Amino acid sequence: MNTRHKTIYIDAKRCMNCRACETACKVENELPAGPRYIMVSEVELTIDGVDKCEFLPLSCMHCGDPACMKACPVGAISKRAEDGIVLVDKNKCIGCHQCLWACEFGAPQFGADNKMEKCNMCYQRLDLGLPTACEAACQAEAIIVGTMDQISRKLRERYSTSSREQLFLEKTDKP
Amino acid sequence: MSSFSRLHEDLDKFAMATDVPITLGGKIVIADRVVKTACPHNCYDTCGFLAYVKDEKVIKVEGDPDHPITRGHLCLKGYANVQKINSPDRVKYPMLRVGERGERKFKRISWDEAFDWMTEKLTMLRDTYGPESFCEYLYSGNREHMIKAASSRFHNLFGSSKLVGSFCLLSGAAGSYYSIGEQNVMSPEVWADKTECIFLIGRNPSFTNPHLYPFLYKATERGAKLIVVDPYLTPVGSKADIHLRPRPTTVLQMIMGMTNYIVANDLHDKDFIAEHGFGFDEFMEEVRKMPIERAAQICDMDVEQLKQAAVMYATHKTQTECGYGHQRYSNGHQTQRAVSCLAAVCGHIGKETGNLNYINHMGFPSIPGFMNAAKVAAPEGATIPKTRLINISTFAQAVLAAKDPPIKGCISYRGGLVSQQPYVSETIKAVKQLDMYVAIEQFMTDDTDYADLVLPGCHFLEQYGFHPSYWHSYFQVLVPVCQPYHEAVPDIEIWQELGRRMGFAEYFPKEDTGLDYIRWMLPDDVKLEECTSPNGPIRIPERWCPRVPYADYNFKTPSGKFEFYAQGMVERGKKFPGDWNPVPWNMDTDESPTATPELFAKYPFTLISQHPAFRTHSQGYNLPWIKEIEGPPKVFINHADANALGLKAGDKVRIANDRGELLNVLAAPTVRVRKGVAELSSGMWVKLGASVNVLTSQSVGGPRDVGVGIMDEYHPLLDGNTTAYFNTLVKIEKMQKGEKR
Numbered sequence: 001m002n003t004r005h006k007t008i009y010i011d012a013k014r015c016m017n018c019r020a021c022e023t024a025c026k027v028e029n030e031l032p033a034g035p036r037y038i039m040v041s042e043v044e045l046t047i048d049g050v051d052k053c054e055f056l057p058l059s060c061m062h063c064g065d066p067a068c069m070k071a072c073p074v075g076a077i078s079k080r081a082e083d084g085i086v087l088v089d090k091n092k093c094i095g096c097h098q099c100l101w102a103c104e105f106g107a108p109q110f111g112a113d114n115k116m117e118k119c120n121m122c123y124q125r126l127d128l129g130l131p132t133a134c135e136a137a138c139q140a141e142a143i144i145v146g147t148m149d150q151i152s153r154k155l156r157e158r159y160s161t162s163s164r165e166q167l168f169l170e171k172t173d174k175p
Numbered sequence: 176m177s178s179f180s181r182l183h184e185d186l187d188k189f190a191m192a193t194d195v196p197i198t199l200g201g202k203i204v205i206a207d208r209v210v211k212t213a214c215p216h217n218c219y220d221t222c223g224f225l226a227y228v229k230d231e232k233v234i235k236v237e238g239d240p241d242h243p244i245t246r247g248h249l250c251l252k253g254y255a256n257v258q259k260i261n262s263p264d265r266v267k268y269p270m271l272r273v274g275e276r277g278e279r280k281f282k283r284i285s286w287d288e289a290f291d292w293m294t295e296k297l298t299m300l301r302d303t304y305g306p307e308s309f310c311e312y313l314y315s316g317n318r319e320h321m322i323k324a325a326s327s328r329f330h331n332l333f334g335s336s337k338l339v340g341s342f343c344l345l346s347g348a349a350g351s352y353y354s355i356g357e358q359n360v361m362s363p364e365v366w367a368d369k370t371e372c373i374f375l376i377g378r379n380p381s382f383t384n385p386h387l388y389p390f391l392y393k394a395t396e397r398g399a400k401l402i403v404v405d406p407y408l409t410p411v412g413s414k415a416d417i418h419l420r421p422r423p424t425t426v427l428q429m430i431m432g433m434t435n436y437i438v439a440n441d442l443h444d445k446d447f448i449a450e451h452g453f454g455f456d457e458f459m460e461e462v463r464k465m466p467i468e469r470a471a472q473i474c475d476m477d478v479e480q481l482k483q484a485a486v487m488y489a490t491h492k493t494q495t496e497c498g499y500g501h502q503r504y505s506n507g508h509q510t511q512r513a514v515s516c517l518a519a520v521c522g523h524i525g526k527e528t529g530n531l532n533y534i535n536h537m538g539f540p541s542i543p544g545f546m547n548a549a550k551v552a553a554p555e556g557a558t559i560p561k562t563r564l565i566n567i568s569t570f571a572q573a574v575l576a577a578k579d580p581p582i583k584g585c586i587s588y589r590g591g592l593v594s595q596q597p598y599v600s601e602t603i604k605a606v607k608q609l610d611m612y613v614a615i616e617q618f619m620t621d622d623t624d625y626a627d628l629v630l631p632g633c634h635f636l637e638q639y640g641f642h643p644s645y646w647h648s649y650f651q652v653l654v655p656v657c658q659p660y661h662e663a664v665p666d667i668e669i670w671q672e673l674g675r676r677m678g679f680a681e682y683f684p685k686e687d688t689g690l691d692y693i694r695w696m697l698p699d700d701v702k703l704e705e706c707t708s709p710n711g712p713i714r715i716p717e718r719w720c721p722r723v724p725y726a727d728y729n730f731k732t733p734s735g736k737f738e739f740y741a742q743g744m745v746e747r748g749k750k751f752p753g754d755w756n757p758v759p760w761n762m763d764t765d766e767s768p769t770a771t772p773e774l775f776a777k778y779p780f781t782l783i784s785q786h787p788a789f790r791t792h793s794q795g796y797n798l799p800w801i802k803e804i805e806g807p808p809k810v811f812i813n814h815a816d817a818n819a820l821g822l823k824a825g826d827k828v829r830i831a832n833d834r835g836e837l838l839n840v841l842a843a844p845t846v847r848v849r850k851g852v853a854e855l856s857s858g859m860w861v862k863l864g865a866s867v868n869v870l871t872s873q874s875v876g877g878p879r880d881v882g883v884g885i886m887d888e889y890h891p892l893l894d895g896n897t898t899a900y901f902n903t904l905v906k907i908e909k910m911q912k913g914e915k916r
Binding site for chain 2 (some may be wrong): 022051
């Protein structure tokens with residue numbers, strides 16, 4: 001990872017399991033049922049006697065040192081220098097699934113053609129200055145895509161406007 | 176016979192832009208036009224919607240970023256409309272049944288032949304039994320209201336039996352109405368910045384109202400408390416400060432216990448009660464019978480948690496945000512009465528920090544207001560006979576019971592009659608006795624299996640519509656973004672042509688479009704152009720959607736006050752049977768562990784069904800994108816129950832009661848429901864999945880008892896009626912290896 005590299009940040013506290021990211025991704029990437037570039041995992045917990053569910057949208061992590069890239073015997077997987085997005089060249093892929101064995105997150109997907117495909121961080125949209133389809137769809141704003149600096153700036157803004165004290169202060173600046 | 180051709184309008188007039196570059200499948204694609212509309216699937220949000228069209232096909236959809244509430248986001252169903260409208264499985268042309276009902280054998284016919292067939296059948300029904308032997312079945316798949324006005328024009332002229340009511344939320348609406356009068360809600364942008372606590376009851380916003388969620392987290396992240404009431408562990412329940420999980424059927428007792436505790440501890444708003452309340456003493460007589468300890472026992476809850484919630488509710492400035500889950504019981508009207516009274520006891524009404532939100536009056540299209548359907552439904556100069564009414568919450572019972580005349584003809588559209596009405600086998604029995612059953616559908620559903628005639632229906636993106644949200648205050652007219660696919664014809668044009676062929680040509684001139692009907696329905700001071708693509712949405716004028724409802728405390732009730740004692744119920748009770756008890760009381764429900772112990776001994780699980788994120792009622796169940804996420808049908812039961820039954824995750828079970836059985840449902844042991852409760856999500860198709868309605872009871876919420884639902888008079892707010900889906904007891908058994916149907 002370096003300062004130019006982009007990543008997909010997930011705020012699991014905010015994700016509400018609405019699944020809009022999943023179908024928005026299907027529309028943007030014109031995907032059939034089969035390959036899932038993003039999916040929300042559900043986990044059930046009981047903490048101090050209180051039952052909870054937690055949710056985590058999972059897609060390709062665009063790792064700093066991608067295990068899939070090393071595992072690919074034909075060099076079909078690459079990491080873009082300018083922003084660290086991990087991409088796969090379907091024309092080179094031989095469908096051996098080595099990348100799937102190597103990936104700790106199960107991100108590589110295989111459709112009817114048995115060629116690896118996965119989240120490409122909507123790089124064509126990022127190149128145009130647009131948010132990824134999943135980020136644009138997320139009404140909880142639980143998904144933030146960008147460099148670590150960009151993400152951290154957004155989170156700091158978010159926390160600076162969310163404080164428990166503010167609740168009981170008189171707001172005089174509002175009509 | 177004249178030949179039918181559909182109206183072919185130039186749709187570029189609605190384009191916000193033409194030749195628009197968009198990203199799609201990793202490429203830049205030039206869309207012919209982008210059009211703004213709104214989503215009319217029966218949901219609080221009514222999202223602002225942008226559709227990109229190329230060669231008259233929808234290639235992409237997005238949320239409208241200019242919509243103040245939905246702000247550019249759609250839900251998973253919203254995005255999946257791309258797959259739905261383009262599906263190869265759509266009904267493409269009219270088809271006439273050639274086999275037995277249920278055999279799914281049809282032959283292709285032309286629209287002219289279809290209209291000839293319908294005209295002949297309708298004439299035969301009118302001459303043999305009279306026009307009241309015909310009625311429509313219309314619900315909320317596409318919930319826009321213009322079509323109801325247009326079809327009512329036909330029914331009024333023809334003299335059909337009229338379909339009224341709702342099986343969704345009217346028991347609660349009546350409960351709310353008798354308490355507070357006219358129904359209004361405070362839009363979330365008002366309270367999100369100011370409230371100290373949100374009391375969310377019977378609503379799962381992740382799945383059914385996702386645009387509420389940003390306002391919830393905005394409030395909670397700045398420190399507001401969140402109390403969620405739901406027997407099911409919803410995602411938002413997981414994020415709550417307190418998640419109250421009463422045993423299903425007992426929310427009423429829980430609320431009364433909380434009220435008792437609040438008053439006993441002197442936490443009530445005595446000024447509000449004294450100045451703006453009516454009948455508090457009579458109300459308290461019932462409340463005193465329900466100490467919080469007793470309530471906790473009935474509801475099977477931790478009394479300390481309930482006390483904590485009561486104190487939190489009373490001592491914070493609280494927004495009460497009601498869904499409809501808690502009123503889908505036969506005591507649903509009294510449950511919502513109790514919730515309304517709880518808000519009033521604490522004075523949480525008519526303030527920017529909190530209001531009592533149930534539904535705004537956009538929920539009642541038959542009552543004139545912002546919408547005036549009568550201008551379309553009752554054309555000037557026509558003689559309109561008074562006809563009998565059929566209540567949709569008891570539709571199958573009415574069809575089976577109707578004698579004078581019997582119901583012999585039905586056109587069904589925008590609603591899953593077989594899959595969504597309770598007690599599927601009774602519904603099928605009712606449908607089978609019709610001489611004319613027409614289904615206007617986009618797909619071959621459970622309904623089309625039994626239809627004589629299947630007509631290719633339009634997707635909402637292919638037709639006009641009028642659907643103001645029943646939750647927020649913004650309005651966008653629905654316009655066709657593209658020409659209908661295949662041979663589909665917009666519903667309005669079907670009714671117009673049928674009207675012309677049945678002899679009412681002067682009332683259905685060919686040049687009237689849906690847009691004309693919508694113009695007639697709008698108030699005079701609202702300009703159609705301002706809320707129609709490329710413009711919109713508009714803020715609905717203050718007099719229809721006040722920013723802070725009830726702020727003047729001038730309640731539209733008989734006493735002009737908030738009615739703890741509902742005088743309106745006493746009055747209506749003189750006219751019709753039902754439960755008109757003017758104060759909320761400890762009312763048990765029809766089918767429940769306590770009310771029917773002998774049934775409970777056989778069927779020890781209370782079956783509830785949430786509306787999942789994956790579909791609007793039954794819509795979308797057949798879409799590959801959605802099936803992929805949802806997976807095969809599964810039933811959630813508590814780990815303790817699963818252990819007792821020897822069930823592991825993924826084991827196949829049989830779920831059954833006297834009404835029917837479901838096989839091969841996968842067991843999902845969980846913490847999401849408590850012991851004794853099973854959850855099977857609603858809306859699965861009978862033929863494709865595990866339709867919960869195979870098992871659900873025909874029990875109906877009050878206050879009025881409408882019997883089998885054949886009526887002369889009915890008012891949605893005065894009479895209520897909601898199908899009490901959750902008054903359902905079942906047994907669950909592990910299926911043996913190799914056992915199948």
